[in-house]
Amino acid sequence: MNSYFDFAATHPMPDEVRETYFEALKIVGNASSIHGSGRHAKELLENAREEIAEMLDAEPISVIFTSGGTEAINHAIKGIFWHRQSNGKDTILAPNAEHHATIDTIEWLEKNADASAVWLPVDSDAILQPETLKTGLAENAEKASLVTALWANNEVGSVNDVAELAEIAKDFEVPIHLDAVSALGYLPLSFRKSGADALSLSAHKIGGPVGVGALLLDRKLKLESLIHGGKQQRERSGTSDVAGAVAFAKALKIKTANMDSAIAELAKKRDYLVTEVMRVIPEARMLGARDSRLPGNVHFLFPGTTGDTMLFLLDRQGIDVSTGSACTAGVPEVSHVVMAMGYPEKEAAAALRFTIGDSTTIPEIDALVKVLPEIYQTASSVAG
Amino acid sequence: MKVLAAMSGGVDSAVAAARAVDAGHEVVAVHLALSRMPGTLRTGSRGCCTIEDSQDAQRVANMLGIPFYVWDFSERFKADVVDNFIDEYKAGRTPNPCLRCNEKIKFEALLDKAIALGFDKVVTGHYAEVGEDSEGNPELFRANAYAKDQSYVLGVLNAQQLKHCWFPLGKDASKADVRAEANERGFRVASKPDSHDICFIPEGDTRGWLNEKIGLEDGDILDLEGNKLGTHQGASGYTIGQRKGLNIGYPAPDGKPRFVLSISPVNNTVTVGPKEALQIAEIVGIRPSFAGKTVDSIGEEFDCEVQIRAHSDPVPAIAEYFYDDSEGGQELKVRVRPNEPFDSVAPGQSAVLYIGERVLGQCTIDETVSAVLENSAIGE
Numbered sequence: 001m002n003s004y005f006d007f008a009a010t011h012p013m014p015d016e017v018r019e020t021y022f023e024a025l026k027i028v029g030n031a032s033s034i035h036g037s038g039r040h041a042k043e044l045l046e047n048a049r050e051e052i053a054e055m056l057d058a059e060p061i062s063v064i065f066t067s068g069g070t071e072a073i074n075h076a077i078k079g080i081f082w083h084r085q086s087n088g089k090d091t092i093l094a095p096n097a098e099h100h101a102t103i104d105t106i107e108w109l110e111k112n113a114d115a116s117a118v119w120l121p122v123d124s125d126a127i128l129q130p131e132t133l134k135t136g137l138a139e140n141a142e143k144a145s146l147v148t149a150l151w152a153n154n155e156v157g158s159v160n161d162v163a164e165l166a167e168i169a170k171d172f173e174v175p176i177h178l179d180a181v182s183a184l185g186y187l188p189l190s191f192r193k194s195g196a197d198a199l200s201l202s203a204h205k206i207g208g209p210v211g212v213g214a215l216l217l218d219r220k221l222k223l224e225s226l227i228h229g230g231k232q233q234r235e236r237s238g239t240s241d242v243a244g245a246v247a248f249a250k251a252l253k254i255k256t257a258n259m260d261s262a263i264a265e266l267a268k269k270r271d272y273l274v275t276e277v278m279r280v281i282p283e284a285r286m287l288g289a290r291d292s293r294l295p296g297n298v299h300f301l302f303p304g305t306t307g308d309t310m311l312f313l314l315d316r317q318g319i320d321v322s323t324g325s326a327c328t329a330g331v332p333e334v335s336h337v338v339m340a341m342g343y344p345e346k347e348a349a350a351a352l353r354f355t356i357g358d359s360t361t362i363p364e365i366d367a368l369v370k371v372l373p374e375i376y377q378t379a380s381s382v383a384g
Numbered sequence: 385m386k387v388l389a390a391m392s393g394g395v396d397s398a399v400a401a402a403r404a405v406d407a408g409h410e411v412v413a414v415h416l417a418l419s420r421m422p423g424t425l426r427t428g429s430r431g432c433c434t435i436e437d438s439q440d441a442q443r444v445a446n447m448l449g450i451p452f453y454v455w456d457f458s459e460r461f462k463a464d465v466v467d468n469f470i471d472e473y474k475a476g477r478t479p480n481p482c483l484r485c486n487e488k489i490k491f492e493a494l495l496d497k498a499i500a501l502g503f504d505k506v507v508t509g510h511y512a513e514v515g516e517d518s519e520g521n522p523e524l525f526r527a528n529a530y531a532k533d534q535s536y537v538l539g540v541l542n543a544q545q546l547k548h549c550w551f552p553l554g555k556d557a558s559k560a561d562v563r564a565e566a567n568e569r570g571f572r573v574a575s576k577p578d579s580h581d582i583c584f585i586p587e588g589d590t591r592g593w594l595n596e597k598i599g600l601e602d603g604d605i606l607d608l609e610g611n612k613l614g615t616h617q618g619a620s621g622y623t624i625g626q627r628k629g630l631n632i633g634y635p636a637p638d639g640k641p642r643f644v645l646s647i648s649p650v651n652n653t654v655t656v657g658p659k660e661a662l663q664i665a666e667i668v669g670i671r672p673s674f675a676g677k678t679v680d681s682i683g684e685e686f687d688c689e690v691q692i693r694a695h696s697d698p699v700p701a702i703a704e705y706f707y708d709d710s711e712g713g714q715e716l717k718v719r720v721r722p723n724e725p726f727d728s729v730a731p732g733q734s735a736v737l738y739i740g741e742r743v744l745g746q747c748t749i750d751e752t753v754s755a756v757l758e759n760s761a762i763g764e
Binding site: 308309312313315316330331378381382 | 415454497502
């Protein structure tokens with residue numbers, strides 16, 4: 001049995017979610033059909049929509065189920081951009097430490113749809129300072145199409161002051177999309193209080209199924225569709241995944257119940273892991289914000305190593321970790337997030353991310369900390 | 385023993401890894417990423433480097449029940465193989481990038497990393513054999529399957545490297561046997577085509593690729609007397625011994641075809657002449673390496689066989705290692721005189737010396753001496 005320190009990659013599915021999911025898979029009927037079976041499917045789908053809306057302080061009409069976080073992000077960015085482009089609003093503002101789902105979408109629009117990108121520099125904790133956004137919007141007030149930003153950084157766990165960012169966007173009358181994929185389940189989220197016009201979510205990051213996500217859209221927001229067809233949902237076509245939606249709602253329900261105490265418990269384990277790593281490897285440098293931070297995220301640079309070698313050696317011991325950055329063909333890229341935080345490429349290559357969850361135990365953390373010094377030493381002896 | 389199996393995604397490395405697992409070793413599979421921007425699909429006769437090849441390798445590793453990783457050597461590969469290839473061409477030499485990749489990537493970067501990570505051996509699907517002399521020094525031998533023998537491209541390995549190499553396919557009678565075994569083991573790659581082309585040059589278009597990299601410029605085609613016969617499209621795009629594509633408008637006085645005899649990138653000239661002028665009576669090799677014990681009989685002539693291309697036949701020769709002190713230093717070189725002249729040799733090629741089936745070592749051809757012309761430095 002492996003020790004799992006990669007909850008941010010995907011969250012194990014709790015038994016209750018799996019049972020609910022299997023149960024929902026048994027139903028017959030397309031939620032768009034008019035007959036009894038269809039109505040039953042529709043009922044389950046709409047119940048899930050309502051539950052998710054309620055837990056996230058949104059209206060049910062705001063919840064658009066998608067095939068995952070990446071589709072939601074693509075839909076929000078491209079949809080808003082395409083809608084506003086005809087009015088001369090062609091400039092997308094985003095921090096330079098976003099997830100690739102955002103970066104690659106914007107770069108595609110630059111290349112194929114005459115978009116302009118303004119990459120806003122994040123601070124040394126990967127946080128977008130509100131002043132930076134204000135300046136960026138002031139300089140592009142006429143042309144700004146949308147603002148998009150991570151609620152919480154998926155690599156280093158720093159949490160943006162999204163309400164403040166949304167307030168600023170509102171002042172400039174520019175819609176704002178928030179990528180809340182890594183924040184969901186780890187922070188109390190209120191769509192209404194966030195002030196966002198659009199917000200992207202993914203089910204498998206909280207124990208729901210892979211291939212299920214949601215895009216929350218303010219009822220006043222206008223955007224183009226990404227996927228055309230049967231108009232099953234507002235702005236989004238495609239037969240609804242009823243079981244996926246039901247399982248997503250169940251997973252969110254588990255995360256939302258007793259959230260405050262769960263977060264406190266998780267943060268305690270996180271701080272223990274941080275303290276222990278620094279005790280056994282004093283050279284290790286923790287990255288990301290200390291206070292505004294996801295409770296399950298631990299991110300270190302281990303100077304003189306590369307993250308992929310550390311990962312390899314930990315994996316040989318049955319411990320699952322991540323470099324945190326994207327992989328191309330099985331090779332981790334040097335993190336653009338860590339570089340955006342001001343580290344040169346060589347130092348950034350030493351990044352390693354440990355993400356923990358409710359099921360992580362102290363003995364598991366102790367076992368990791370026990371093997372870490374020797375692994376660090378071996379990894380330091382491997383060139384490049 | 386802890387064994388690292390280097391898996392390209394081809395049939396040979398798949399079978400080699402399987403045999404290492406059968407032998408009861410602790411085996412970990414590694415695929416080498418040699419490009420930051422790998423292609424998605426395999427094209428033409430290339431056997432590695434795409435995502436499809438990586439997946440082929442992973443599928444075999446899964447069947448063998450061994451962990452699979454991709455290690456990124458793209459920067460080293462670019463610096464040590466691709467850039468070196470370009471530089472060599474710019475200098476008018478014809479390098480062998482596969483040999484260079486074995487020297488610098490597979491059996492240096494990869495091997496060093498494997499040893500640092502605690503592995504005892506690296507196993508690959510090369511057709512060659514590692515043995516040991518009476519004193520325990522490692523030795524390298526030709527494969528049993530002569531048609532597939534790859535000892536030439538491994539000739540650059542030294543004793544230290546060979547100590548950690550394992551080539552389980554060395555004793556196989558033929559590639560067909562290896563394919564049959566892969567088929568029996570249920571590997572989908574059993575019928576995957578062999579790779580031939582240079583992996584980093586798409587579509588096998590070396591000249592087009594070089595043109596993109598070094599910007600080939602038109603220049604003069606000269607005869608041996610220095611008379612201009614025509615115009616070429618960039619000296620570095622030609623190979624010694626090349627006959628086609630010269631586009632010289634009129635025939636030679638004797639009516640015989642003309643061949644590229646030499647390339648001078650400095651003057652951007654290509655010198656052509658009759659086939660006989662390609663006959664090389666002697667080569668001098670630099671940077672010799674020894675596939676096992678270093679030769680101690682410096683300054684003594686000895687009989688050997690020499691091979692100057694991956695797929696050419698070895699020829700009997702007399703060789704002698706010597707110290708060249710002309711530049712003030714003491715540089716070890718090797719002079720090789722084949723019993724019958726070589727037919728076209730390009731500086732930059734590797735010459736591998738054999739004593740019977742055993743690889744003695746390798747050197748890079750630096751100078752050639754014509755068998756027929758008095759002025760050996762053709763066209764320079």
